Amino acid sequence: MDAAAVTEWCIEEDVPVDKGLVAEVRxxxxxxxxxxxxxxxxxSNQKVxxxxxxxxxxxxxTYVLCEWKYGVPDCLKGPSVETLDGTKLFLLLPEQESATPSSSSATPSTSSSTPAPVGASGQTVKGPIKAPLKNFNPxxxxxxxxxxxQCKKDSPDYLTTGYRKxxxxxxxxxxxxxxxxFEEWMDHAVQALEEWVxxxxxxxxxxxxxxxxxALEAICNLKHNKENCxxxxxxxxxxxxxxxxEDISELRCQLEHCFQRKGEKLSEFVSRLDKILHRMLVKKGLDSKQMxxxxxxxxxxxxxxxxxxxFKLQTQKGDGVLKYPDLVRII
Structure with missing residues (x-):
């Protein structure tokens, strides 16, 4: 996949080209x-x-198109990154927009065949002829x-800038x-709702x-039965x-019985665990501060x-708890 294909993919998914990046796993x-x-x-300090x-x-x-809220960080603008276990991610950036044309090239030149306006004395008048304002109705x-x-009034940022649909x-x-x-759509919707200011x-x-x-009918029924949704x-x-x-008690049971399977990578086990915890957050069965x-x-x-x-995780944590970014980095 080249930069042009990355750009086209960004456009298809409504991802701004200055905030998009494709990670490739070979x-x-x-x-x-x-x-x-x-x-x-x-x-870890940016939302993606x-x-x-x-x-x-x-x-x-495997190609994954990612979007950063405040633009791709500098540490990911190189050709690749390598994890602790030696796995390499190749990073593909979209084509950046070309520079805007200079004023000299953007301004159309006057054709030499067009005669210049002539004043009352017969001399050539430079510039456009302005109609006298007195001819206009006050x-x-x-x-x-x-x-x-009214047109010059500043509009709110959320009306003038794009957003991830x-x-x-x-x-x-x-x-x-x-x-x-549904699960994939809900994951994106919950994240977007937190970010839309x-x-x-x-x-x-x-x-x-x-x-x-x-899905639309369900929302229409809700609006008919509840005001100020x-x-x-x-x-x-x-x-x-x-x-x-499943209810909260079932999710807690799934959490307590979520173990790494024989032959399963630790990263895959963590991914399964993430999904259970996310469903608990959605159903308000887990406080985000305890996540x-x-x-x-x-x-x-x-x-x-x-x-x-x-063993390394237990050594790294000391007497505290590892934050999620640190946990994932070590894994």
Missing amino acids: GETWSEGEVLSILKALS WAASSRVDNENPL ELCAVLEEIVA LRIFSGRHPVPSSEDG IPEKSKKQRIMESLRGP TAQDYLDVLQNVFGRT DKTHFQQVIRGAQPMDPIV
Whole structure:
């Protein structure tokens, strides 16, 4: 995949080219979560999410398109990065926009065949001929001035800048190829809702524009039965209608019985654990402040007892708890 293909992919997924990057894994197939966990660890102070992914099973190759909220960090603008276990991620940046043309080239030149305007004395007049203002109606001028002043008022940033749109979700089964499944769509929606610094009305509008079919009908029914709905209410009703039926007690049981399988990589075990913890957050069964502690404790408890990385984790933590970026970086 070259820079032009990366740029085209960014455009398809509504990812700004100055904030997008494709991570390529060669020789094996990885999930979005595995690639994203490494990139998050390398840019722990910035928000990043996976916009899309593609897999070439023949070679094999994995491509994950990622977007950073404040632009790709400098540490990821090189050709590749290497993890502690020797796995190399190749980094592909999109083509940057070409520089804007200079004023000399952008300004059209006057054709030599066009005669210049002539003044009353017969001399050539330079520049455009201006109509005398006295010929305009004063009331019309006042109206035009008011319109221009209104147009010059600064618009809010969220109206003038682009944003990452949610993929389409309809709730139909089987899931159409052009849509996301519910779990994937909800992951993106929860993350986007935290990042959109806009009025509540605009948040609801952005969620609604991504819904179709039964999913849209569920929101319409909610609006008929509840006044002053919030964007979080939209996500809650979609979770109740299309989400998993497990309750908090079942999720806690899944968490406590989530162990590393024989032959499973520790990173794959952590990825499975992430999904359970995320569902607990969505259902408000886990406080986000306790996320790191719960995550770390279950990794230590559920990993294979003789795994050398677990010994390293226990050594690194000391008397405290490793934060998620540090945990993923070591793994």
